[in-house]
Amino acid sequence: MLKDHAKIIHAIALSGEVIGRKKLQKMIYIAKKMNFPFQERFQFHFYGPYSEELTLRVEELCNMGFLNEVKEKKGGYYQYRYTLTEAGEEFLGINNVDMPLLADCLVDINNQNARFLELVSTVLYFDNLPKDEVKEKVQTVKKSQKFTDEEFENAYQYIEMLKERTQTSPC
Amino acid sequence: MDYSAEKLNEEKVFKDPVHRYIHVRDRVIWDLIGTKEFQRLRRIKQLGTTFLTFHGAEHSRFNHSLGVYEIVRRIVDTVFVGRSEWDQEERMLSLCAALLHDLGHGPYSHSFEKVFDLDHEDFTKAIILGKTEVNQVLSRVAPNFPKKVAEVIDKTYESKLVVSLISSQIDADRMDYLQRDAYYTGVSYGHFDMERILRVMRPREDQVVFKQSGMHAVEDYIMSRYQMYWQVYFHPVTRSAEVILTKILHRAKHLHEQGYSFKHMPLHFYSFFKEDVTLEDYLKLDEGVVLYYFQMWQEEDDRTLRDLCTRFINRNLFKYVEFDPAKEYKKLAKLSSLFEKAGIDPEYYLVVDSSSDLPYDFYRPGEEEERLPIHLLMKNGELRELSRESDIVDAISGKRRTDHKLYYPADLIKENEEILKLLES
Numbered sequence: 001m002l003k004d005h006a007k008i009i010h011a012i013a014l015s016g017e018v019i020g021r022k023k024l025q026k027m028i029y030i031a032k033k034m035n036f037p038f039q040e041r042f043q044f045h046f047y048g049p050y051s052e053e054l055t056l057r058v059e060e061l062c063n064m065g066f067l068n069e070v071k072e073k074k075g076g077y078y079q080y081r082y083t084l085t086e087a088g089e090e091f092l093g094i095n096n097v098d099m100p101l102l103a104d105c106l107v108d109i110n111n112q113n114a115r116f117l118e119l120v121s122t123v124l125y126f127d128n129l130p131k132d133e134v135k136e137k138v139q140t141v142k143k144s145q146k147f148t149d150e151e152f153e154n155a156y157q158y159i160e161m162l163k164e165r166t167q168t169s170p171c
Numbered sequence: 172m173d174y175s176a177e178k179l180n181e182e183k184v185f186k187d188p189v190h191r192y193i194h195v196r197d198r199v200i201w202d203l204i205g206t207k208e209f210q211r212l213r214r215i216k217q218l219g220t221t222f223l224t225f226h227g228a229e230h231s232r233f234n235h236s237l238g239v240y241e242i243v244r245r246i247v248d249t250v251f252v253g254r255s256e257w258d259q260e261e262r263m264l265s266l267c268a269a270l271l272h273d274l275g276h277g278p279y280s281h282s283f284e285k286v287f288d289l290d291h292e293d294f295t296k297a298i299i300l301g302k303t304e305v306n307q308v309l310s311r312v313a314p315n316f317p318k319k320v321a322e323v324i325d326k327t328y329e330s331k332l333v334v335s336l337i338s339s340q341i342d343a344d345r346m347d348y349l350q351r352d353a354y355y356t357g358v359s360y361g362h363f364d365m366e367r368i369l370r371v372m373r374p375r376e377d378q379v380v381f382k383q384s385g386m387h388a389v390e391d392y393i394m395s396r397y398q399m400y401w402q403v404y405f406h407p408v409t410r411s412a413e414v415i416l417t418k419i420l421h422r423a424k425h426l427h428e429q430g431y432s433f434k435h436m437p438l439h440f441y442s443f444f445k446e447d448v449t450l451e452d453y454l455k456l457d458e459g460v461v462l463y464y465f466q467m468w469q470e471e472d473d474r475t476l477r478d479l480c481t482r483f484i485n486r487n488l489f490k491y492v493e494f495d496p497a498k499e500y501k502k503l504a505k506l507s508s509l510f511e512k513a514g515i516d517p518e519y520y521l522v523v524d525s526s527s528d529l530p531y532d533f534y535r536p537g538e539e540e541e542r543l544p545i546h547l548l549m550k551n552g553e554l555r556e557l558s559r560e561s562d563i564v565d566a567i568s569g570k571r572r573t574d575h576k577l578y579y580p581a582d583l584i585k586e587n588e589e590i591l592k593l594l595e596s
Contacts, residue, residue, distance in 0.1 A: 002496055002503070002523060041290060044326045056527050060573060064497035087497075094504055126327075140329050 004039045006095035008057050009066055009088050011038075014103040015110045018082045021055070026117040027109045028054055033124045034166040036102055042125075048118055048142070049125045058082070066091050101166050108162070119147050119155045131156075175199055175263045175312045185237055189351050193241040199263060199312060200240065203270055206304035212236055212273065214457035218352060219279045220412035221403065223486055225356035232273050238347035243269035243336055245369055246343065246379075256374040261333050264316070267309065268323035272337050272344060274298050274305065278458040279416055286420040287443045296321045297450045331377040331543075339378060340531060341368070341392060341545050349395050352403060360398035363391040373548055380546045380554060389545060390563045393531050397567060405526035407576055411488040414578045418519045419465065419479045426473055435467035475519050487582070492594055494523055494577035502593060503577070509590050513583075520580050527573040531557070531564055 011028060018024045029049045032038045040053040061067040066088035070081040084092075109117065122142060126134045135152055177198035185193040195201050203209055212233040221228040243265050251257040275294030277283050284290060298305055299321045309317040322328035326338055337344050346365055353361025371385025381389055403409075423437060427444045437444075439460050442452040468480040482488060494503075503523065510517040531545070545557040558568040577594075584590045 002500060005496070039285070041284070043292065056571065056573070059571060060496075060525075060527075066497070091500060094500065137327065141327050 006097050009092055010097040012082055013084045015106050021080050023114055026121045029121045030109055034162055036099055049121050105166055123155050188354055190241045193237045202308045208298050208303050208305045215276055215278055221409045223412045224406050224408040227355045227357050230355045232276050235351055236270055236273050238351055239343045240270040242343035242346055250369055250372050251374050254374055264319055265333050265336055267320045269337050272324050278461045282417040294453055295324055301450050332374055335378040339543055349399055356403050360402055361395050363395045364388045378543055380548045383547045383549050390561050393564050407491050410524050411578055414522045414524055415479055415483050422476045434471055489578040490581040491576040491578045494575045496575055506593055513587050515583055522578045525575045529571045531568050
């Protein structure tokens with residue numbers, strides 16, 4: 001009944017700590033693209049795949065006391081850290097989530113930097129296009145990021161690696 | 172003659188209760204309206220199950236799509252034309268994107284998308300880019316024109332100004348649906364001075380901005396939106412109907428997976444159940460088809476499917492109580508087991524539904540909200556974010572309101588004191 005809430009708590013529990021709202025968005029988006037059954041819908045906003053529903057869900061979970069959000073000033077902007085609270089653990093105990101293979105996948109994504117995840121998630125967003133068009137499209141919508149050929153290659157390799165890891169997922 | 176510049180011999184007009192007249196002079200627009208994919212929108216209600224609460228809300232996505240087109244037409248033909256920041260080459264693209272922005276909506280989209288893991292925006296793209304009449308019309312403009320239209324709707328087109336006309340915190344889509352939905356539901360909210368807003372719009376490289384002198388009209392629009400969400404879109408009775416509709420689809424899918432033998436075979440649903448929906452299957456499904464099945468499924472042997480369909484058809488909806496998930500999730504687990512004990516499947520008859528809205532948001536550097544704020548164009552040419560100038564907007568900026576309700580069939584539990592006591596506690 002609160003399964004979708006439980007899935008997000010579960011994802012953060014597996015990741016240990018997620019630093020940055022942007023990172024959390026990209027992590028769930030990439031996991032969803034790997035066929036893990038997250039229900040939040042993503043759309044292309046001005047700067048990449050983004051889910052209003054996920055923002056809302058996380059905000060709710062913080063208000064419910066299941067997630068801990070720490071706001072800290074970093075340079076000219078604020079950064080947010082998310083961890084699970086004891087109440088969140090208790091909630092997960094009652095609302096069990098079964099997503100084998102997610103841990104492996106999420107821990108790895110969480111270890112990547114935000115710029116790389118932005119590229120990976122944007123490439124995945126355009127995965128219906130041929131490879132050369134994807135590159136052209138990403139360079140148009142993310143002109144200011146100036147992603148290099150090497151970064152594109154790494155992103156593709158990373159996506160392949162994630163697909164191999166999650167291939168046997170029962171989801 | 173260049174097809175995109177071709178005009179009809181005579182202007183065509185559609186009488187419209189919101190904009191009085193919708194004017195069509197471009198051949199491309201006229202041809203698009205005549206395609207079967209666009210005509211299909213006549214058979215899909217703009218507000219889904221809202222008609223069960225506000226009986227006037229029977230208007231379709233066809234009406235709304237024409238309305239959005241008309242607003243964009245007025246903007247580009249009367250406000251933007253001749254301004255150096257506006258590229259007139261983008262005119263036809265903007266009009267087509269406005270007209271077609273909701274093309275992929277299916278019947279009761281919200282429920283269908285949730286149950287069958289679909290996204291109407293994917294179908295909008297598929298219709299525009301696939302083997303359809305719409306694609307044929309757009310391709311006559313230029314071979315890459317369908318792709319451009321799809322990109323504008325997908326918000327990935329290079330000109331953010333064009334995108335912002337139909338997708339931003341103050342866009343033609345919202346301006347039409349607020350007024351249209353207010354008109355058809357009969358509520359007194361949702362009205363604002365659109366003519367004034369259009370007159371003070373100015374194109375900039377990345378978005379539309381508004382002359383400071385029009386700030387009060389923009390404030391009125393933001394407040395209208397706020398009220399419409401809570402008074403109409405999130406109405407608890409409408410949500411009850413939507414909960415039942417969603418559960419019908421879940422049940423039908425579940426029965427199909429279990430090999431249940433339907434008395435009335437759900438032929439139109441098979442590809443949805445398999446989550447392998449082709450564009451052809453998708454376009455065949457409209458509200459008439461869905462309601463036909465619901466009507467027929469009232470005679471099914473499966474008690475749950477029969478009951479849920481009967482409830483939906485006869486508007487015997489679930490009742491609700493306020494629910495606080497943080498404090499009451501244990502109570503929910505307890506209720507769930509009591510429902511099971513009483514022989515009522517909680518999966519279908521005990522449902523938490525949440526609604527949430529953020530009426531207006533401003534930009535916070537370093538965050539990922541990605542909502543482009545509304546900017547006012549000051550007399551000295553400077554741009555100022557709306558909530559910095561407007562106390563009214565500042566009061567509701569960035570403040571999300573969320574509402575949770577717990578839905579249940581009151582008639583099935585009316586004699587179960589244990590459940591009633593717990594629900595009321």
